[in-house]
Amino acid sequence: KALPTEFEFVDMDTDVDGNVYVVGRSGSRTTVKKFDSAGLVVDEQSIPEITDPVAIEMATNGYLYLAGGTRLVRLVARDLTIDQGTGNSNIVFTIPNSFRDLRFRDLVYVSASQKILLGAQNPGNRWPRFISIAENLTGSATVTEVRAMGVGSSSAGSSVRAITAD
Numbered sequence: 001k002a003l004p005t006e007f008e009f010v011d012m013d014t015d016v017d018g019n020v021y022v023v024g025r026s027g028s029r030t031t032v033k034k035f036d037s038a039g040l041v042v043d044e045q046s047i048p049e050i051t052d053p054v055a056i057e058m059a060t061n062g063y064l065y066l067a068g069g070t071r072l073v074r075l076v077a078r079d080l081t082i083d084q085g086t087g088n089s090n091i092v093f094t095i096p097n098s099f100r101d102l103r104f105r106d107l108v109y110v111s112a113s114q115k116i117l118l119g120a121q122n123p124g125n126r127w128p129r130f131i132s133i134a135e136n137l138t139g140s141a142t143v144t145e146v147r148a149m150g151v152g153s154s155s156a157g158s159s160v161r162a163i164t165a166d
Contacts, residue, residue, distance in 0.1 A: 007031065013058040015077060021064055023056040030068060032056065032080050045080035049073050049092050052103070057116075059109035061135060065116055067104040070095040072118065074137055085136070093137040095120065102129060109135070 008025040015021070018037030023030065030050040034043040047053075053068035063083060064075040072093040074083040082090040095102050102120040110117055118131040133141040 007033075010053045011056045013056055013064070015058050019077075021056055021058060021077070021080075023053045023066060025053065030066075032064070032066065032075065034077075034080055043080050045075075047073065047075070047082070049082065049090065054104050055107045057107050057109050059135065060111045061109075061114075063135070065107055065109060067107045067118060069103055070100065072104065072107065072116065072133075072137065074135075091137050093133055093141070095131070096141065096143070099129065099131075099143060 006026055009022065010024045012020055012022045019042075020035040020039075022033045022035065024033075025031070026046075028051075030047045030053045032045050032047060033041055036042045047066060050066055050068040050071055050073060053066060055067045057065045058077065059065060062077055064077050064080075066073050066075060074091045075081065076083055082092070085091045095104075099120070101122040103123060105119040105121055107116060107118045109115075114135045115132050116135060116137070118133075119128070120131055121128045128145070130144045131141050132144070133139070
């Protein structure tokens, strides 16, 4: 089934059952759509916590992670709702204040370490960073400069386009 013309595709991922999760913009809203293996839309949710989506990732723990702007949310894959955790409040990670000028570019779930790895960069494409946080989005995040990982001699010429882990 085709996506509506007002839906601007951003990213997609799949789960082990063959479902496809698509994130995009519908006007000014961030929308996640879940398609079954036959291609039928079985669920759709607007996610107001994310205003500028860039990436969605299906994890082996039954959650989807959605990043955009300065925020990351954890969605329950079965119904696309934001995970409430044990405290009945939405689980949302926001870039620490000391790095507020950064915007997420990509994300990957690393099952071996049960961490989320995010690529982030400021709007001027300078100061690329990798941010690592626990899969439940709690605790403190680790922020690492790209040049600290042996990529280039300075951050000024580096850019985060996509990341992957195996």
